[in-house]
Amino acid sequence: MSVVCYRCPKTGEEVTTAIETSKDTLVKMRAMDLTMWVWCPHCMAGHQIKPADASLEDEIKTTISPALADS
Secondary structure (H helix, E strand, C coil): CEEEEEECCCCCCEEEEEEEECHHHHHHHHHCCCCEEEEECCCCEEEEECHHHCEEHHHHHHCCCHHHHCC
16 A cells, blocks of 8 residues: 655645555546545645655655665
8 A cells, every 4th residue: 555645736745645545446537537635735735646746755756766765
């Protein structure tokens, strides 16, 4: 299980939600027409996000280039 994250559409900052799911479940959610309401601590507003706009916390960490991680 991993935590669902998204980018605030107003600030571009990464937001970690309180939603936990598996990669398989997020893939299935992306195939459906779902919307999640989430609170954003960066702009202090609620956002509607689609699963296609979300990622899992461990996916974000693994997308950082090893060369950038060392700097």
